[in-house]
Amino acid sequence: MIVAEARSQEMTPTAPNAPRFAIALALLASASIVVAGCGGGKKKTTPPSGGGAVSVDKKVAAEVPSAIESKGTLKVAADATYAPNEFIGPNGRSVVGMDADLANALAGVMGLKVSMVNATFDSIIPGLASRKYDLGMSSFTDTKEREKVVDFVTYFSAGTSFYVKASGGPTINTLADLCGRTVAVEKGTTQAADATAQGKKCKAAGKAAVKVLVFPDQNGANLALSSGRAQVGMADSPVAAYQVKQARGLFKLVGKPYATAPYGIAVPKGSGMTKPLLDALKLLVTNGRYRAILTKWGIQEGAISSPTINGATS
16 A cells, blocks of 8 residues: 555455455445445456466575575465455455465465465554564555665555545545545555645645545545545555446546555565565566466556565655
8 A cells, every 4th residue: 555554344245356345335325325336246256367376486485584484484464455456355354366466476486375464554564573474565655764664575556546426526636636625545554644744735825624534444435435424535546446446336536646656565674585575576577477466456557577675766
């Protein structure tokens, strides 16, 4: 995420790969809140596999620190409310999505297994610093501020998008258009920071401030928008596009994405995992598995060709 928090009550999807916020919208509809076009989601299909089994690369596997090799399993944290990058799958428990698929592919190259852990976004980096988790793969934007606490291996490129109700939503082209609006964001994200900073700019210019509603996860932000508590939603560009598509006519994208920046796999400093991760990712880029995973989730536009360690642009 271009940054993530405490969770809302978990809901079990009723259709394969249905994001939990869509189910919550359906519940709102049944409570007499009109949610135009959000029904009829029973024919969703599971995306293609994104490739077969990944072979161990002996050279990369030899780079894995002995402490990790001896465990044999990477504990990878993700805030599973950010479809299609990470969300709860059809069984109501497993973390699925682009990040989960990529984590498993990377681990396969390194001769390891993966245990995906669903954690609130803003708890992941502290959890990495305390070595509670081995990696964080949760749409983290690689920023210079975060690099003070963890290292990153870049693997994707995304910006921030605005979305509003399809019927009667305001016209939002830039952050400056948020003055006087109520914005729903997820706690700990760069979107939360951007909306708050813009509110100060609005006040300094003598304009109405931005009312920022911060939620523990993206589901809460989406529900605030669908229920009318908020007028504008903000999320990473691939996530916003996916949510608009899944909302089936309730939401629409407005304006253009801004502040394109790299996502990074968050790694505890001094863990020795940055080099094997980087080399494993380069191999997946070269053999096509990386792009196949992104294509599976419809976000191949964010593919990068040259992953790096600590590639923050701001």
